[in-house]
Amino acid sequence: MPEERGECAIGRGVAQTRYIRLGGELILTSSKGEHFLFRVTGLFTADSEILTNDLIVLKNQDVIEFFGMPENRATDLVVQVYNEREVPVIAYKITEMFPGTRPITRSEIIRTYETVFNWRSGMVLAMFAGALAAFFILAWDKATGLSAEERKEIGILKAIGWNTSDILTLKFWEGVVISLTSFLTGLILAYIHVFFLGAPLIVPAIKGWSVVFPDLRPFPQVNPNHIVVILVATVFPLCVKHFNPVVEGSGNRPRYGDEGLRLCRPITGE
């Protein structure tokens, strides 16, 4: 934090755009065209980057001079209250005494930030939910039986001499190959998206649209637990779903009839 006039503390985004380091000089031009020079005595740490990236902190007098404000004018005042429970009462009294002001309590600020982040994660969640829904619709579709085409194919295979077990083996491997391929494709795409492209699709939602973007790079982390969970939650059911109705379908005998080859339920003790 600046101790004296002519000093400033800046966020990392400001430091980077202006190529200044700690101890360097920040030159700002006021609306009247005057240049002001400040020595950088403080740099906000990366931890608070999301909030402080585009921040410049000056001493009071410097701010007043820079913006050409009257001496006794302030835009924001900090009021510290020792008894936390008094806060709402004092805020209320301030509004009563100075009708033009708007007191914001700390809990309100926290709540605001929370809503902002909740809103963003909500968006991500909404997109994610869409993908999840698509997945379950697909799985459901597989689970609720064979399509006419699949029935026909199984009928053909049976008619040309395939056993039920041959067909089951085929369908099982088909299921394994399909779900593993899609799982791996998804995983690789996600990996490329996050680690090589810097997650362009989700980063804006996480860090917001600040004027000076914090250089937020997603931290490369592959969690084996997550992978196992995703694997179990997607590949396994898809395999089973793929496999299951076939057991049902190929138990039937092929029937070879005028309208084409159909599978029909046994009629007399077959």
Add this chain to the structure above:
Amino acid sequence: MSAEVLIETIEVSRIYNPGMPCEVKAVDRISLKINRSDVVVIKGPSGSGKTTLLSLIGCMSRPTEGKVLIKEKDAVKLPESFLTQIRRDTFGFIFQQLHLIEGITVEENVMLPMYPLGARLDDIKDSAEKLLKKLDLLKKKSYKIKQLSGGEKQRTAIARALINNPEVILADEPTAHLDTALSEEFMSILYDLNQEGKTLIIATHDPLVYQEPYITRIIEMRDGAVL
């Protein structure tokens, strides 16, 4: 010298929906003997039971009554897995609707019946190529089924029926979707197969088929019975 009896049906019947108002006697107590290397045509109008009889002979469905003997073995009482084995060792089917699998290539379709025999993939490929060559389809082996003409589809179905080198070929209305030239071509392919010793059983009501001179026997059907 008496010829070897390959297939025999004894009083065989197939009743659909028995005991219901819509009961149909599709095949009604038919007895026949088919010798090795015979060319048998089952002739009759639509609905007379030709397809049903073919499927009984080919062990694709079980009779309601009667017996089907394949090389003197009663096939009716065999469990499903044995039937499958008889089907693939003895019969090659050419279906009326061809029943090729659309999504895969000509060669893959032809190879399909051979997979369950547990042969090596190379051997399966070799057999398929030999047949495709014989049927003048080698150039089209990597085509998808929907890219083929009607005659090419038909020949693919023939190749598939032949790959396990069956003793008997069953064909159901094989010329129904072919023009005269293609029908004649098909019949000449069948003739060649018969010359190699294959037994042919063809269900049809196409005169072009049943007037062929090399046919040994015509069985006429009406309402499930042999006339």
